[in-house]
Amino acid sequence: MKFPLIFFFSLVMGNVLAQDILIARNAQISFFSETPLENISGLNKNVTAILNTKSNDIAVKMQVVQFEFPNKLMQEHFNENYLESDKYPAASFTGKIQEKVDFGKEGTQTITAKGILNMHGVAKERTLTGKLTITKTGANLVCDFTVPLTDHKIEVPKLVFEKIAEVIAVKTNFSFVPYEQKK
Amino acid sequence: MLFILSYGSAIAQDDLLKMLDNESTGPLYATATFKSTRVINGQSVETIAKKHLDFRISHRFGALNSGFSNLWGLDESRIRIGLEYGLTDRLMIGAGRSSYQKTYDYFAKYKLLRQSNRWFEPVSIAVFAGAYTNTMPTSPDMKFYNNLERQMYVGQVLIARKFNDRVSIQLSPTFLHRNKTESQIDENDVFGTGIGGRFKLSKRTSFNAEYFYTVKKIGTAYVRDPQYKDCLSLGFDIETGGHVFQLHLSNSRGMIENQFIGATTGSWGKGDIFYGFNISRVFSFDRDAKKTHK
Numbered sequence A: 001m002k003f004p005l006i007f008f009f010s011l012v013m014g015n016v017l018a019q020d021i022l023i024a025r026n027a028q029i030s031f032f033s034e035t036p037l038e039n040i041s042g043l044n045k046n047v048t049a050i051l052n053t054k055s056n057d058i059a060v061k062m063q064v065v066q067f068e069f070p071n072k073l074m075q076e077h078f079n080e081n082y083l084e085s086d087k088y089p090a091a092s093f094t095g096k097i098q099e100k101v102d103f104g105k106e107g108t109q110t111i112t113a114k115g116i117l118n119m120h121g122v123a124k125e126r127t128l129t130g131k132l133t134i135t136k137t138g139a140n141l142v143c144d145f146t147v148p149l150t151d152h153k154i155e156v157p158k159l160v161f162e163k164i165a166e167v168i169a170v171k172t173n174f175s176f177v178p179y180e181q182k183k
Numbered sequence B: 001m002l003f004i005l006s007y008g009s010a011i012a013q014d015d016l017l018k019m020l021d022n023e024s025t026g027p028l029y030a031t032a033t034f035k036s037t038r039v040i041n042g043q044s045v046e047t048i049a050k051k052h053l054d055f056r057i058s059h060r061f062g063a064l065n066s067g068f069s070n071l072w073g074l075d076e077s078r079i080r081i082g083l084e085y086g087l088t089d090r091l092m093i094g095a096g097r098s099s100y101q102k103t104y105d106y107f108a109k110y111k112l113l114r115q116s117n118r119w120f121e122p123v124s125i126a127v128f129a130g131a132y133t134n135t136m137p138t139s140p141d142m143k144f145y146n147n148l149e150r151q152m153y154v155g156q157v158l159i160a161r162k163f164n165d166r167v168s169i170q171l172s173p174t175f176l177h178r179n180k181t182e183s184q185i186d187e188n189d190v191f192g193t194g195i196g197g198r199f200k201l202s203k204r205t206s207f208n209a210e211y212f213y214t215v216k217k218i219g220t221a222y223v224r225d226p227q228y229k230d231c232l233s234l235g236f237d238i239e240t241g242g243h244v245f246q247l248h249l250s251n252s253r254g255m256i257e258n259q260f261i262g263a264t265t266g267s268w269g270k271g272d273i274f275y276g277f278n279i280s281r282v283f284s285f286d287r288d289a290k291k292t293h294k
Helices: A002-022 A072-082 B009-021 B069-075 B287-293
Strands: A021-033 A040-052 A057-063 A090-097 A107-119 A122-134 A139-148 A167-178 B052-063 B077-086 B093-100 B103-113 B124-134 B151-162 B166-176 B189-198 B205-214 B231-239 B244-250 B274-284
Touching: A021 A139, A040 A167, A040 B009, A057 A122, A057 B009, A090 A122, A090 B009, A107 A139, A107 B287, B052 B069, B052 B244
Parallel strands: none
Antiparallel strands: A021 A040, A021 A167, A040 A057, A057 A090, A090 A107, A107 A122, A122 A139, A139 A167, B052 B077, B052 B274, B077 B093, B093 B103, B103 B124, B124 B151, B151 B166, B166 B189, B189 B205, B205 B231, B231 B244, B244 B274
């Protein structure tokens, strides 16, 4: 019985919000970790994010398995051993922008978003700082932050040859456009 | 309406997430159906990624039932050294040399289909073609009159499905042709199929099993010398970051297709089995891609 209710609920919400919503499809998230032996980097070009300009709510979601690594062995280990993407396929952030933003006015401002970062099945409260640029067609958001592996119970065993930094630097880039339902 | 508005912003954010769920993400491909390009002896559906080189060393010790004087097989070993390279993310080539019967092998493997979350890609499929050259000196047991007689060929279709993060199963229909067989009553052509799989015990170790069945009889005619057995191998994969170690027991001493599919003589019942291991080290030579993500 729960499902139809939720479905109806989200339908109503969708309609109410549609004109206030910005969406970023194929946004990019990359991370970089410098290690003594070899640098580890990954890039996901299929991130989606959605921004409610009225309530300042923001949500970001990505499929972990879509991170591409130059070293395919690292990509395999990333999915199989560290992020366990079969068990925890998606990572997400949901939060609220704390500052007042005038989405009608072009310009750049620094914003902070307070919310929950969810990856590897562990939710962690985070406040992230980014740069939001309002443009004619939408908005652009750039946000850099770090993720300590222990925050999300990502284990680095002592017996591996790869040395992995305890804290990973993450870079994100979103280009928001007005939301339109995809056919 | 009031009811909806009275909900906290956490609910509103979850709704945004739900909207994102409706967005298509593109196909999600299964990763690492197997840890290595071999299940144990046989090829797995995995290929080496583009511009990656796999350096493989494989050992098979002597028979376990060869007694104390031979330290149950540890006194002797057969070795294969191989270099295998990914030309594209789907096509790999490789070559190797086995000390067992001084055989050279060369092969290509192409991944036709990658398992994904889309309905029309339920399995991964790869095709494998290999050729083998026996360079043993000609002898009364095995007389070669010309070099063509030293050649053997294998074709395989590898069909695998990763059912979940632990279990992967593979079927490997196989055709093997020897230009000349060791045994007079063994036909030149061998038809068979392999079935293999893995069960992950932890993130970095898995238990693997593999069985190669060959057709013994076509109609009423026997096509195989009865001294040849089907090859059964059991083992573990242990991955340590850069390397994959595969430790196993098999009733085949040979490590390449013409040997373990076509000429396995060991018997598990008599303890005529061989302890062995493969070491695989993969190197990335993709320097261009390294720069892009900084």
